[in-house]
Amino acid sequence: MSGIFEKHYDYLLNYLEGAIQKDHLSPSIILEGSDVLTQYALALEIARRLNCIEDGNKDCRCRNCNWIRENKHPAVNTVSKIDNKTDDKMTVISEEQVKNILDTLINPSDFHRVFIFCDAQIKPPTAIEEKRLNHFRVLGFNTPQEDTEKGTWYPSGLNFGCFGDTAANSMLKSIEEPPERVTFIFLTENRNDLISTVISRSQTFIVPAFEREEYDLSFFSQVLNNYPSFSYSEAIPFSQALLKYQKDSGYTIFYILDCMQQYIKELIKSNLNNEPFVKKGYRDIEKLEEFKKMSDAFIKDNVIYENLSLYLAGK
Ligand SMILES: [Zn+2]
Numbered sequence: 001m002s003g004i005f006e007k008h009y010d011y012l013l014n015y016l017e018g019a020i021q022k023d024h025l026s027p028s029i030i031l032e033g034s035d036v037l038t039q040y041a042l043a044l045e046i047a048r049r050l051n052c053i054e055d056g057n058k059d060c061r062c063r064n065c066n067w068i069r070e071n072k073h074p075a076v077n078t079v080s081k082i083d084n085k086t087d088d089k090m091t092v093i094s095e096e097q098v099k100n101i102l103d104t105l106i107n108p109s110d111f112h113r114v115f116i117f118c119d120a121q122i123k124p125p126t127a128i129e130e131k132r133l134n135h136f137r138v139l140g141f142n143t144p145q146e147d148t149e150k151g152t153w154y155p156s157g158l159n160f161g162c163f164g165d166t167a168a169n170s171m172l173k174s175i176e177e178p179p180e181r182v183t184f185i186f187l188t189e190n191r192n193d194l195i196s197t198v199i200s201r202s203q204t205f206i207v208p209a210f211e212r213e214e215y216d217l218s219f220f221s222q223v224l225n226n227y228p229s230f231s232y233s234e235a236i237p238f239s240q241a242l243l244k245y246q247k248d249s250g251y252t253i254f255y256i257l258d259c260m261q262q263y264i265k266e267l268i269k270s271n272l273n274n275e276p277f278v279k280k281g282y283r284d285i286e287k288l289e290e291f292k293k294m295s296d297a298f299i300k301d302n303v304i305y306e307n308l309s310l311y312l313a314g315k
Pocket of ligand 1: 051052053054055056057060061062063064065
């Protein structure tokens, strides 16, 4: 079994492996980057190396390694608004949920317990997500929820919306003085999506997206180079350009909207000090999700592009 780990993340896993062997691994780890599914795979791999009863080898088939790959290990838990819920607040990781999880730490365990905190939803994956899922499956891993009727389990980064101050704060003591052999792993697109008290108590590792080139951003760097400024007179030509681009490139509308989201994300990264820009950027990224849903609802592509262009023009 080989795959993205050896090719792209050897340095990171070797570093973590060294820390595991010297018993220096921080009990609280933040993974940061745009590809949260790969972060999730890395988190499972860390959990596997921490729990392997053989030599930790990547092909190991010991009971612990198998359980973790199947995502059925009792000591390796995904915590999201839809995973490991102890209440019915399916929109957030709640304080109650966190408390219940921390309560379980009172009991001793033969395993090294790993809690992977992320956001997640069940949905039809986009083209890029589909590719990432294939890389994930090649590693032999399962998601925490397989065979759902409504789509595929897919993780995204934590943010203040799904993991608010109260829930995050209720973890501080456990992060600071964790019981032995417990590791918390937080998955984020940007560490600043977590409260500063969690960041300061954790060790952060950047996980670069290895298939960044799979996003074709050249089109948007031409037609949206003045973003976020966008005038009404630009709206109709913009929507026509999008439609023509879709026809010429053969991309799906989902992929094009994915690329536009990615383009805005990259702009946000280089404008992090400009708060209005960052806010507008995130709002537009969210809005683009709604346009993707319109496509799911069989609304015609030209209508979606027109609405999107008018939205950008503030109409
Ligand atoms: Zn093993």
